Amino acid sequence: MSDFAAVARGVTKRFGRTLALDDVGIEIRAGESHALVGRNGAGKSTLVSILTGMQTPDAGEVSFFGEPAPPVADSSAWRRHVACVYQKSTVVPELSVAENLFINRQDLGGGLISWKRLRREASSLLETYDVAVDPDSLVSTLTVEQRQLVEIARALSIGSRFVILDEPTAQLDGPAIERLFDRMRSLQDKGVTFLFISHHLQEVYEVCQTVTVYRDARHIVTAPVAEMSKPDLIEAMTGEAGGLNVPSGDDRPSSDDLVLSVSSLSGDHFSDISLAATRGEVIGLAGSASSGKHEFAETVYGLRKPVSGSISVDGASVRGGDVPAALKAGIGCVPRDRHHQGLVLDLSIAENATMSTAGAFVWPSAQRSAGSTAIASYDVKAAGPDQPVSDLSGGNQQKVVMARALAGDPSVLVLINPTAGVDVKSKESLLGVVDAQARRGKAAIVVSDELDDLRVCDRVLVLFHGQVVREFARGWRDQELIAAIEGMSSE
Numbered sequence: 006m007s008d009f010a011a012v013a014r015g016v017t018k019r020f021g022r023t024l025a026l027d028d029v030g031i032e033i034r035a036g037e038s039h040a041l042v043g044r045n046g047a048g049k050s051t052l053v054s055i056l057t058g059m060q061t062p063d064a065g066e067v068s069f070f071g072e073p074a075p076p077v078a079d080s081s082a083w084r085r086h087v088a089c090v091y092q093k094s095t096v097v098p099e100l101s102v103a104e105n106l107f108i109n110r111q112d113l114g115g116g117l118i119s120w121k122r123l124r125r126e127a128s129s130l131l132e133t134y135d136v137a138v139d140p141d142s143l144v145s146t147l148t149v150e151q152r153q154l155v156e157i158a159r160a161l162s163i164g165s166r167f168v169i170l171d172e173p174t175a176q177l178d179g180p181a182i183e184r185l186f187d188r189m190r191s192l193q194d195k196g197v198t199f200l201f202i203s204h205h206l207q208e209v210y211e212v213c214q215t216v217t218v219y220r221d222a223r224h225i226v227t228a229p230v231a232e233m234s235k236p237d238l239i240e241a242m243t244g245e246a247g248g249l250n251v252p253s254g255d256d257r258p259s260s261d262d263l264v265l266s267v268s269s270l271s272g273d274h275f276s277d278i279s280l281a282a283t284r285g286e287v288i289g290l291a292g293s294a295s296s297g298k299h300e301f302a303e304t305v306y307g308l309r310k311p312v313s314g315s316i317s318v319d320g321a322s323v324r325g326g327d328v329p330a331a332l333k334a335g336i337g338c339v340p341r342d343r344h345h346q347g348l349v350l351d352l353s354i355a356e357n358a359t360m361s362t363a364g365a366f367v368w369p370s371a372q373r374s375a376g377s378t379a380i381a382s383y384d385v386k387a388a389g390p391d392q393p394v395s396d397l398s399g400g401n402q403q404k405v406v407m408a409r410a411l412a413g414d415p416s417v418l419v420l421i422n423p424t425a426g427v428d429v430k431s432k433e434s435l436l437g438v439v440d441a442q443a444r445r446g447k448a449a450i451v452v453s454d455e456l457d458d459l460r461v462c463d464r465v466l467v468l469f470h471g472q473v474v475r476e477f478a479r480g481w482r483d484q485e486l487i488a489a490i491e492g493m494s495s496e
């Protein structure tokens with residue numbers, strides 16, 4: 006048997022005018038965790054779609070453990086070779102865990118199987134992979150972490166020893182990431198191979214042995230992680246020497262003029278939070294996934310109705326639970342879920358980028374020019390302003406969401422995980438946009454656990470169980486902030 010769990014050679018893939026992969030390869034040694042990194046639009050997801058049989062390459066070949074990949078139509082054969090846990094779930098939310106584990110499984114003898122047996126088999130499978138989830142629970146009630154574990158258990162039970170994790174940590178909080186890494190290590194000890202995709206380069210160092218870098222559809226380098234310094238890795242990704250320069254904003258002028266005032270706001274998963282943001286102020290909100298930080302931010306921009314309390318912008322009260330009212334009052338947002346709340350995938354970059362000026366008529370020429378400006382200002386890798394957003398890579402879609410949030414020139418920005426899925430270099434430019442907006446006298450709330458996102462903030466509020474438990478002024482140390490986020494300290 007081959008030493009390699011998966012090999013791709015000479016792979017080329019074109020989408021219309023876009024060359025997504027240009028004669029690339031990858032060799033993933035059996036039993037290793039192999040990282041694939043690259044800037045937004047470099048071709049990583051396209052390679053994943055080819056390695057999982059979702060797309061056929063225009064040229065090139067794929068093999069698993071030395072055997073040629075099955076024909077694209079034979080999806081069950083692919084599932085036995087390789088599984089992919091995507092950021093977006095592939096399990097069916099309306100079905101139970103047990104049903105999801107055995108959906109489309111011909112290997113159980115086909116035909117109907119009894120509920121009792123299904124549940125028994127599911128319990129034993131979950132136990133084998135040490136997944137503490139009730140097989141009867143509906144998948145829609147699971148956390149992202151539990152859902153990922155169910156997907157991994159399902160993949161391994163089908164027989165696949167090669168698992169692709171496509172940005173698995175993007176929606177997990179710190180302790181859940183550590184648990185995922187522990188699980189990867191123990192599965193690796195049992196011979197499972199991982200291809201790991203992440204924009205968090207420190208994770209590559211933590212959990213992978215080999216790294217491959219793609220840039221602009223090409224393979225740049227493959228090397229042992231231990232031999233690749235972080236600056237070298239960034240240089241391979243960007244093609245430019247020199248480190249990153251995330252703005253800290255510590256020389257930003259401050260002001261006493263109040264822009265956003267939130268008074269005793271209570272709602273789903275949070276209670277009695279007051280907050281005042283002045284012109285030019287950037288406030289960070291950190292906390293675990295269950296801290297209530299997302300719900301609070303979503304209430305501020307009108308997605309959720311508050312139970313009590315009030316919100317005002319520039320002294321005018323804003324009606325709660327009404328996104329258009331919040332928008333009209335001057336609150337722009339980058340929502341948590343770009344697919345459902347952030348973008349209309351079938352519309353073009355230009356149409357999406359000007360969507361928050363809805364209500365006002367936008368001339369098509371003005372729209373196109375706004376689209377071109379968005380592409381240039383936010384470093385979007387795209388063929389042009391008319392390209393549908395569905396054609397863009399994940400990180401480039403996130404940049405369009407940011408452009409849209411700023412289209413109406415809002416006084417207040419509420420940004421939830423604004424750099425999620427965005428590559429290191431683009432992250433620098435998006436955070437630069439936040440800093441520049443603050444310098445123009447706008448206020449911003451940045452909801453994130455990414456320390457780089459929080460560094461741009463003037464102060465960071467930490468939420469725990471729906472309450473603000475700590476406030477950190479600029480200059481906090483990473484460890485003390487992480488400890489507060491994890492609820493390990495309070496004052």
Ligand SMILES: Nc1ncnc2c1ncn2[C@@H]1O[C@H](COP(=O)(O)OP(=O)(O)OP(=O)(O)O)[C@@H](O)[C@H]1O
Nearest residue numbers: 020025045046047048049050051396397398399400
């Ligand atoms: N279905 C499609 N139609 C047209 N273009 C596409 C399609 N899918 C991908 N592309 C283009 O192919 C290129 C590679 O995209 P891909 O999604 O593989 O990048 P990526 O490295 O995964 O990026 P990210 O880090 O943002 O997820 C991009 O320019 C993208 O716009």
